[in-house]
Amino acid sequence: MRARRVRSPVTGAGTTPKPTTLPALRRQAAECRACPLWERATQTVFGEGPADARIMMVGEQPGDREDTSGHPFVGPAGQLLDRALDEAGIDRSLVYVTNAVKHFKWEPRGKRRIHQKPTSREIAACRQWLDAELSVLQPRAIVCLGATAAKALLGPAFRVTAARGVPVASPLAPLVVATVHPSSILREIDDQARHRAREQFVDDLRVVARRMRATR
Numbered sequence: 001m002r003a004r005r006v007r008s009p010v011t012g013a014g015t016t017p018k019p020t021t022l023p024a025l026r027r028q029a030a031e032c033r034a035c036p037l038w039e040r041a042t043q044t045v046f047g048e049g050p051a052d053a054r055i056m057m058v059g060e061q062p063g064d065r066e067d068t069s070g071h072p073f074v075g076p077a078g079q080l081l082d083r084a085l086d087e088a089g090i091d092r093s094l095v096y097v098t099n100a101v102k103h104f105k106w107e108p109r110g111k112r113r114i115h116q117k118p119t120s121r122e123i124a125a126c127r128q129w130l131d132a133e134l135s136v137l138q139p140r141a142i143v144c145l146g147a148t149a150a151k152a153l154l155g156p157a158f159r160v161t162a163a164r165g166v167p168v169a170s171p172l173a174p175l176v177v178a179t180v181h182p183s184s185i186l187r188e189i190d191d192q193a194r195h196r197a198r199e200q201f202v203d204d205l206r207v208v209a210r211r212m213r214a215t216r
Ligand code: SF4
Pocket: 029, 032, 033, 034, 035, 036, 037, 038, 044, 101, 102, 103, 122, 125, 126, 127, 129
């Protein structure tokens, strides 16, 4: 595993970790108090995948299942992502998955915990961890899954609906592509709409697969 030095994130708990590796970053992020989201979440859900991953996928935030398990993309959206990657011809074992925000933001509705969108301040507070992951991984491709990840990495003016599946020039990686978050496909109104949205999603991932093959 590579052990590149990264700039030190500030946990917000009064400590400044030393430059470090992915496992050490994960331990440090577990103590993060840089925004209020840690208070109601079960735990920090840090990114996962091989340290030499060539593709980094960035979602919005952990969901209910991810919050309780401590692992990213293990719920229904993660399962959809796994199948879509397979269909697009991307080896899942080469992919690192993470989120723009590492704690689950939710509000109670009866016995259920309902997802709430993180604010721009919370996204900005959590950017230190995303930057640290990027510094360690130095992926060849970044895929932004949904508007929150795209705006966090590509700026507030970026519109996924207008530029999905199109490589974006960025200093972050040789290839940067944005597409929808897989959870948005699950929320489509009927089977036909879900099928169409899923096909478009796989097409966007195929753009990444083709570029990765071309630059092998
Ligand atoms: S959401 Fe991010 S910045 Fe906020 S406490 Fe959690 S890890 Fe820290």
